[in-house]
Amino acid sequence: MALPAQPRSTPEADRARPRVPEQPPARTAQTLIGSVQRAMRLLETVAGHPHGATAKQLARETGLALPTAYHLLRTLVHEGYLHRDKGLFFLGEAAERLSSSGAAQKRRGTIADTLGRWRDSIGAPVYYAMYRDGEIDVLCVADAPACPAVEEWADFRETGHAHAVGQCLLSQLDEDARRDHLARHPARSLTPYTVRDGHALLRRVERVGRMEPVTERQEYALGTVCAAVPITVGTTACTVALSLPAHQADRLPSAARQLQHEVGRSAGSLALAISI
Structure with missing residues (x-):
């Protein structure tokens, strides 16, 4: 049995039809950026080591894979939030400015x-x-x-x-x-x-x-x-x-x-x- 033909849409019909507002993607407000979370955990962990800490130690204490920790640590050093000296990581000038502020x-x-x-x-x-x-x-x-x-x-x-x-x-x-x-x-x-x-x-x-x-x-x-x-x-x-x-x-x-x-x-x- 043939299905009844659907009415064709016209510009007039489109204007008359009530518009349903677009819904935002589910859980948008709860979206978190994991890399930022991991970087913040590294900063907090470094702050707990006034005499410095190695990448392996920081990875272990934060539960991060060593390659991930290395990548984030290099980024934080580049941005001035950490500095590296003889294989140890310390808080950098940018982090200290945040602290003083x-x-x-x-x-x-x-x-x-x-x-x-x-x-x-x-x-x-x-x-x-x-x-x-x-x-x-x-x-x-x-x-x-x-x-x-x-x-x-x-x-x-x-x-x-x-x-x-x-x-x-x-x-x-x-x-x-x-x-x-x-x-x-x-x-x-x-x-x-x-x-x-x-x-x-x-x-x-x-x-x-x-x-x-x-x-x-x-x-x-x-x-x-x-x-x-x-x-x-x-x-x-x-x-x-x-x-x-x-x-x-x-x-x-x-x-x-x-x-x-x-x-x-x-x-x-x-x-x-x-x-x-």
Whole structure:
């Protein structure tokens, strides 16, 4: 018996027919690249041998066939993740850069967590800054909708004479470094309360006692008062600071003392996180 003829497809029929979306190949999301897995196992195993390991030893410990291990090891050496010396394999510069990057991220996380606790305890945004390569560098800010950070309307690096962060860092430098900074970033008026010139600023920071908080009131931004606590890690000048709206200026001395107390309690771990 002849089968009934199938209707011929036409462009009009094709456009009218509902389209079924293409399905991705099964288990695409779970596809793993075996060579990458094996290379990572080799890297981890080499890291466990600070005095180096041979290819045969690495193959045995990772469960890889020796030819496969040799091939991956040569590739990792070529890319700089391993280096070979007298038949032994060691971690290379590329792997060490990854390690140092991870350590830096961990340090930043430690500092950010610490600042966040202080922000919640004091009820004010908290800032961490460092003086390095001749510049003021604000590295981390912990704020919240209820206590927003000061808007950087004028570059913090160029206006260190006007804010507590900059004045605190400058107070930790020697006279030559202070003068060098002011020669590159001269004092200028930002508000009616800003210190008028570099000589006045130098006299002010010279009077700051060792490890005493530095405060400023509306010198950087109208409507804002700030305090900064010095932290010296080796020869590096650092500071942790807070800001408050001007209508809470009466809180500034007690908030500065509380911040100083918190810094003192965490000085060891904070200094370690900064210096590693």
